[in-house]
Amino acid sequence: MDTLNSKKVSRRSFLKGAALLASIAVVPAIVASKEASAAAKATKAAMQYQDHPKGKLECSNCIQFIPGKNAKAKGTCKVVEGAISPQGYCIAYAPKG
Incomplete structure (x- = not known):
């Protein structure tokens, strides 16, 4: 018991250790969240994606297009997986405001 009492932990050291443990626990949750959102994208076929516009409607004018x-x-697109042409179109089209 003498060895436990002789090692006093300062409040600052304790708080640093607690913050480090908390950050270690948060990092895997953030990574898993990003992977889940990337996996949630729809296929081009499901969104009826095409590499050409539908009239004046094209990906470059869509809020989902990156x-x-x-x-x-x-x-890229926030909704459709894969490389997306700026002149493309799909049923997820939403005009920029």
Whole structure:
């Protein structure tokens, strides 16, 4: 028992250790959440994706579209998996406000 009493832990050390343990527990939850959201994307077939516009409706004007490195480069979509053409279209189309 003398060895337990002789090692006093400062409040600062205790709080640092508690914060470290809490952050270690949170990191896997964040990673799992990102993987789940990526896995939740629909297939191109399910969204009836096509590489050409439907009239004036095209991915570059859609709120779900995430542009590529330039205006003509393929980007990604928040809803549809895979590379998406800026001139493409699918049934998840939602015009930018």
